[in-house]
Amino acid sequence: xxxxxxxxxxxxxxxxxxxxxxxxxxxxxxxxxxxxxxxxxxxxxxxxxxxxxxxxxxxxxxxxxxxxxxxxxxxxxxxxxxxxxxxxxxxxxxxxxxxxxxxxxxxxxxxxxxxxxxxxxxxxxxxxxxxxxxxxxxxxxxxxxxxxxxxxxxxxxxxxxxxxxxxxxxxxxxxxxxxxxxxxxxxxxxxxxxxxxxxxxxxxxxxxxxxxxxxxxxxxxxxxxxxxxxxxxxxxxxxxxxxxxxxxxxxxxxxxxxxxxxxxxxxxxxxxxxxxxxxxxxxxxxxxxxxxxxxxxxxxxxxxxxxxxxxxxxxxxxxxxxxxxxxxxxxxxxxxxxxxxxxxxxxxxxxxxxxxxxxxxxxxxxxxxxxxxxxxxxxxxxxxxxxxxxxxxxxxxxxxxxxxxxxxxxxxxxxxxxxxxxxxxxxxxxxxxxxxxxxxxxxxxxxxxxxxxxxxxxxxxxxxxxxxxxxxxxxxxxxxxxxxxxxxxxxxxxxxxxxxxxxxxxxxxxxxxxxxxxxxxxxxxxxxxxxxxxxxxxxxxxxxxxxxxxxxxxxxxxxxxxxxxxxxxxxxxxxxxxxxxxxxxxxxxxxxxxxxxxxxxxxxxxxxxxxxxxxxxxxxxx
Ligand SMILES: Nc1nc2c(ncn2[C@@H]2O[C@H](COP(=O)(O)OP(=O)(O)OP(=O)(O)O)[C@@H](O)[C@H]2O)c(=O)[nH]1
Ligand SMILES: [Mg+2]
Numbered sequence: 001x002x003x004x005x006x007x008x009x010x011x012x013x014x015x016x017x018x019x020x021x022x023x024x025x026x027x028x029x030x031x032x033x034x035x036x037x038x039x040x041x042x043x044x045x046x047x048x049x050x051x052x053x054x055x056x057x058x059x060x061x062x063x064x065x066x067x068x069x070x071x072x073x074x075x076x077x078x079x080x081x082x083x084x085x086x087x088x089x090x091x092x093x094x095x096x097x098x099x100x101x102x103x104x105x106x107x108x109x110x111x112x113x114x115x116x117x118x119x120x121x122x123x124x125x126x127x128x129x130x131x132x133x134x135x136x137x138x139x140x141x142x143x144x145x146x147x148x149x150x151x152x153x154x155x156x157x158x159x160x161x162x163x164x165x166x167x168x169x170x171x172x173x174x175x176x177x178x179x180x181x182x183x184x185x186x187x188x189x190x191x192x193x194x195x196x197x198x199x200x201x202x203x204x205x206x207x208x209x210x211x212x213x214x215x216x217x218x219x220x221x222x223x224x225x226x227x228x229x230x231x232x233x234x235x236x237x238x239x240x241x242x243x244x245x246x247x248x249x250x251x252x253x254x255x256x257x258x259x260x261x262x263x264x265x266x267x268x269x270x271x272x273x274x275x276x277x278x279x280x281x282x283x284x285x286x287x288x289x290x291x292x293x294x295x296x297x298x299x300x301x302x303x304x305x306x307x308x309x310x311x312x313x314x315x316x317x318x319x320x321x322x323x324x325x326x327x328x329x330x331x332x333x334x335x336x337x338x339x340x341x342x343x344x345x346x347x348x349x350x351x352x353x354x355x356x357x358x359x360x361x362x363x364x365x366x367x368x369x370x371x372x373x374x375x376x377x378x379x380x381x382x383x384x385x386x387x388x389x390x391x392x393x394x395x396x397x398x399x400x401x402x403x404x405x406x407x408x409x410x411x412x413x414x415x416x417x418x419x420x421x422x423x424x425x426x427x428x429x430x431x432x433x434x435x436x437x438x439x440x441x442x443x444x445x446x447x448x449x450x451x452x453x454x455x456x457x458x459x460x461x462x463x464x465x466x467x468x469x470x471x472x473x474x475x476x477x478x479x480x481x482x483x484x485x486x487x488x489x490x491x492x493x494x495x496x497x498x499x500x501x502x503x504x505x506x507x508x509x510x511x512x513x514x515x516x517x518x519x520x521x522x523x524x525x526x527x528x529x530x531x532x533x534x535x536x537x538x539x540x541x542x543x544x545x546x547x548x549x550x551x552x553x554x555x556x557x558x559x560x561x562x563x564x565x566x567x568x569x570x571x572x573x574x575x576x577x578x579x580x581x582x583x584x585x586x587x588x589x590x591x592x593x594x595x596x597x598x599x600x601x602x603x604x605x606x607x608x609x610x611x612x613x614x615x616x617x618x619x620x621x622x
Pocket of ligand 2: 013014036037057058059060295
């Protein structure tokens with residue numbers, strides 16, 4: 001469990017953390033010199049009845065609010081610090097707003113420095129604090145007066161924190177692993193070490209992790225929680241992770257460590273965004289903002305559907321990020337203005353992997369079922385990646401299959417398509433075939449590979465569509481060719497006349513037939529028409545394609561085979577000259593014929609010429 005501090009500069013956050021934990025989290029020389037917190041500080045805190053919590057101490061200075069956001073993200077409860085001698089100040093309010101935006105609902109308020117004020121003043125400040133908590137996510141939180149100097153109230157504060165901690169449900173470890181990096185450094189002899197709060201899942205030593213945004217892989221060499229070596233870290237742990245195979249500059253604050261292949265980086269997301277009620281601006285339809293999620297901060301353009309976005313209002317938006325980041329549906333983020341630096345609002349990611357020109361969704365209550373259906377509709381023939389669903393929908397991996405079972409759609413391997421996309425594709429396949437048949441009435445069907453390529457869908461999907469149509473009996477697919485079930489090649493009168501003429505011409509030409517082009521010219525037909533008929537006749541068996549553009553009458557080929565069978569001895573090698581004499585073919589016809597015999601498996605090519613390997617059988621009658 002992680003506890004984060006919050007509150008205005010100098011109100012005593014770091015001093016209180018030291019009083020509670022014994023750890024001085026201000027470790028930078030500059031922090032010592034200036035007496036303020038600049039970077040995040042970390043310490044373990046043991047609470048009776050709860051166990052050990054990780055404490056993240058944040059800076060209160062208005063110039064370091066972005067650091068506070070990085071620290072406050074992923075905490076379970078907050079210790080909001082208000083100095084009794086000065087009361088609610090600007091960063092008290094800003095931090096409170098950020099905590100609300102991040103969905104932090106549990107916490108305790110410490111009224112520090114109560115040794116500096118009298119009881120009457122303390123009561124006034126407490127009243128002011130209570131009013132400020134008002135409608136924030138911390139409304140109703142316990143307010144405990146303390147003094148880090150005298151130690152007064154510290155026990156009560158511990159008890160109040162333990163009471164709140166006891167109400168916080170444990171995070172599920174049974175989820176995909178993610179850790180936003182908040183610190184990275186090099187340890188001599190160990191290499192690169194990153195620290196952060198484990199947001200979800202577990203990670204074990206020797207595991208392979210992916211690092212974003214660089215999308216590199218690394219091996220986990222060792223794991224620590226608060227200085228102790230452990231075998232596994234789990235959701236809610238403050239972890240230090242030693243990595244093999246990573247340079248320090250790949251893992252600065254903002255990097256994210258993940259494990260499942262469900263994760264992908266993204267530049268475009270959909271989100272529900274709100275402006276704080278007291279935001280001093282209105283955002284137009286395409287505004288530049290700073291986008292803070294996890295420990296990451298990137299520039300972004302906010303594209304809202306029903307512009308403009310007014311203070312206090314929530315709208316659905318597309319967020320186009322300047323750099324790729326890793327986010328999950330349900331993640332909360334904070335939006336800030338670059339200059340003057342101020343917190344504008346924030347929101348919740350509704351689609352982490354949105355298409356480039358994604359239209360913002362309508363604001364409505366969504367659940368994973370309706371979201372999945374919408375995503376599948378939008379994805380069309382490509383479908384939604386099932387692998388990515390835990391990230392895309394923000395659900396547990398174990399909930400993916402049960403969800404898919406309840407949403408109408410079509411599963412193809414690793415994809416999930418809408419029923420309408422499937423129906424569109426089956427219609428397209430049938431109509432592509434229809435036109436193919438119309439154009440090629442003599443062909444038994446379209447080559448499957450060609451048909452797949454005409455479907456405008458991933459190969460896996462196109463193959464599945466054809467399998468569906470085959471299974472339903474709508475199309476028939478045999479030997480690499482598909483046809484609509486109702487189709488049968490037919491010869492009309494013109495075809496029949498040409499066929500007869502071709503048979504006659506090829507028959508009389510014997511073992512030295514004309515090429516198809518020559519045949520077309522002599523018969524006054526088109527080359528395509530002659531080719532289609534030649535293929536038809538070849539399927540019938542009355543001609544043989546010895547070369548792509550030259551067909552022999554079957555009877556001529558049978559005659560040549562008979563001469564080979566009779567004239568060639570087993571095992572003996574024959575030169576082209578000997579074969580020419582045996583077969584009575586000129587060189588122009590001999591070589592293509594021998595190559596045909598090689599393809600058919602009768603002969604093999606040897607150094608000298610050819611050797612018989614299978615005796616051509618008696619003339620077939622096919
Ligand atoms: N008298 C008194 N002084 C305190 C108490 N707590 C903190 N201080 C003093 O207040 C000053 C600021 O305390 P810090 O703990 O550094 O304040 P902070 O909130 O961490 O400040 P930032 O991290 O810079 O925002 C220091 O000089 C502390 O000694 C307290 O309970 N009583
Ligand atoms: Mg401090």
